Amino acid sequence: MTHDISRRHFLEAGASIATTAALATRAGAQPQIVVPAAPVAGAIPTGVIGTGGRGTQDLRSVLELGKVVALCDTKADRLSAAATLAARDNPTTVSDWRRVIDRKDIEAVVIATPPHLHAEMAVAALQSGKHVYCEKPVAITPASVQAVAKAVKASGKVFVTGQQLRSYKRLQAAVGKIRSGAIGDVLMVKAQRHSESDLSHTGSSADWFFDVEKSGGYLIEMSVHNLDLCNWAVGATPIKAAGFGGILLYKDDPPGRSIMDGYTLSYDYPGGVKLYFTQMVFHPKGLPGGGQFVHVYGQKGACDLMGDTSVYPLDGKASPSMLAEKVDEHPSAHMQAFYDCIRGTAKNPADISVGATGALTAIMGHQAITTGKVVEWKTIAGDLS
Secondary structure, eight states: OOOOOOHHHHHSSSTHHHHHHHHHHHHSOOOOOOOOSSOOTTOOEEEEEOOSHHHHHHHHHHHHHSEEEEEEOSOHHHHHHHHHHTGGGOOEEESOTHHHHTOTTOOEEEEOSOGGGHHHHHHHHHHTTOEEEEOSOSOSSHHHHHHHHHHHHHHOOOEEESOGGGGOHHHHHHHHHHHTTTTSSEEEEEEEEEOSSOSOSSSTTHHHHTOHHHHOHIIIIITHHHHHHHHHHHTSOOSEEEEEEEOOSSTTOSTTOOSOSEEEEEEEOGGGOEEEEEEESOOOTTOTTOSEEEEEEESSEEEETTTTOEEEETTSOSOOEESSOOOOOOTTHHHHHHHHHHHTOSOOSSOHHHHHHHHHHHHHHHHHHHHTSOEEHHHHHGGGO
16 A cells, blocks of 8 residues: 655645645545534634634634634735635634734634744633634643643643544544554554655745744654654653754755754653654655555554554464544544533543643654754653653
């Protein structure tokens, strides 16, 4: 089975779209979001901060499930397009995000801005009494992750991280069976996220993505999805990490670039479980082994969580068996979980623990590469250890 993920999907603004779209294709047909003619009964008044690629996807889900009261973006063209999309609800449009969280009639806030803004906005929204759906990563520094975690605990409000894979039914079933011993004890995970070209240098995200202080780079902004899936499969967070990487091809391209374009990472987990992870943006189209995969190896066999989830027996004598059947994954499932959590009718699929540990796993890897040292979880996780 090939694992090619198209350039359009991989490089779409708002990187989580790429991962979730790729998995949806393998999990089964993904229905389109259908926006009702009027807000659903009992719709929760929501403000959306950030209306770029990922934010627009979130906005569609809010229109399907909630009511859009306010929209915020610093870019007039994006804000205008979002207002047109949300015309049914006639939302207020503003460029200052604080005007959204200060409104008393808004119960929930969706944050889909560049990553370096997530923590400040999430903390302020929680302190103002809002429920928060915050796109991944929750933050790009250990201190900021800690600040968000502290604010969530103090607020008593619902906080859902945009780790949408956690709401995929097929992955929930597959990971559950791994936890139940379907492949024996997990021994090792090998994962990658490869693409054939860099993020667009002239696209709508180029003004922040290539600045590591704003995005965290490919590892923290994008691969937080992949690394969270690895953590989920192992059932733990890593103890330490080591790695190498750099700007290998796109040197000073675009000018002033500070994010890496390729790296290799090794993580060590409790019980001696290993993870080997690579990412690059110069894997030629058509070259075998491209795209994304998460191979989980156990005592009895192995499976690819981003493939068909079949279990391949270690002895090779039996035919592969299905770990989890294909299902239709609804694109708004994660947002539905957010609203259901607010209503008290669902379990949070990606709470602050998931968001914080996913972000810290990526940050840990980034620090290992940039410092050239083995980085230990306890040095960056603080109270989350």
